Amino acid sequence: MMNKLSSNAKKGFAAENFLFIFYRFIIVCMVAFALLILVRTYIVTQIDIQETHAELFIEELILSKNGVSYYDPTILRTYPGIISANAFTNGETEQRINSAFSYGEQQRIAAELQLMKGDETLIGTIHYNKEWYDRWIVLAETGWIGKGGSTVYEEKKQILLLYDDGTKESGTLLIKVVMPNS
């Protein structure tokens, strides 16, 4: 009888220990998980400026002397928001922006610019870094997030179209900037 009691007591003790260890394990896992969340939330290891860079590029296209805006060489003045329709369509603007914003051998950014009249009639389309635009836009349209993909940033700007005879008309400039995610 005494031996039987002793054996039962041993089993009970072991069962209690096992249960205790199981709950301990759960708590340890929760603590580790909490630590992980804290580290991931508060310790910043990446700086993502892709959107900022794209927005800056768009503003530079509009405001820069060598951007899309009309530049008067006689008085050396840029007119931001006024675009010469003729220069846009005859390739002059496209050549100028591709020369001015040169990344050399680094491929960082590409863009498509569509000039439209007030009634959304397309006047012309030009590209900045067309070769890489055609590659990255396909990736961007897949919607894949992550290092291997691309992201497209679109912006519509209200502008004034300047014709050769001096007349002006309101229009729209649609700018699509595409950048790789890596």
Added chain:
Amino acid sequence: MKHWTKKGQEATNLSLGTIIQIVLLITVVVAFFSYVNRVKDNSVFEQSYASRDIALLLEATQGVPGDVVLYYSQPTFDVGKYSYSFTDNLLRIYEENPTTALYYPFFVDQFLENQLTTFEHPAAFVISKEKNTLHVQRFGDITIEKTNDIPCPAVASTNFEKLSLVVLASEELLEPIQKYFIENAKVDFPSQKKSTAESSITEETSLVLVLVLEEGSTVHAFVPLQDIQSEKLGCFMTNSLGREFPSAILDDVTISDATILNTNVGELAVEMHIGKELLDDPALVSAALQNALEEYYDE
């Protein structure tokens, strides 16, 4: 007996278990803190931030329609901790070894002339786009200039009348300087009112300048009692000689009750004691004293 042995065994097991738990706990805590410290000391984030910040600034500068000058410094980290390279459309930032640099690309406007180079550990740097040229260059190295100057009274000059001048020289060696002040038209006093005689000193004499020879390379000015304007002029003359002769030993201006200095009360009077070693070229001494005079009158 059997009961007590069992209890002892259980107690031993419990103590061992507790010790193992404490050791594990200490290990985890030490590992966690060392990881946090490593993250805190890591400069990769700073370099990454700086590379992006400066690259975007460069692009923005080029996009500005007019001229712009931008002085770059950061309140959150020491700019001089890193070296910067602006070549091949890449901004590289590194601490010591360029091969471990972090980089970010930027565009270069081909219609601008650019002067982009590499510089190491600058105190700050300036990005400028002026007259169709893009510059990025080191700026403002912190240098401490050691000056010998003695402190001068911070008062405005008030004695501007140049009606008469008396210049006295105690030794032959000082006569060229005396002659300079009397004969040189640059010393803007009426020529008929310039004198080398002590008897010419009156209460109305505008400036009394006494030149005394000293040994060595000392420069020491003596001025009348309660005359801050003369003290200022004496101080200017001492400092001017100090700048002309860096090896000169400059003494602070001293108040003197000598009659010769205290006759033209309310006007300027200075007794300059000049070391013999500074008189190899009296023209330099004369020019230095003249400069000090002009500095006083121009204020």
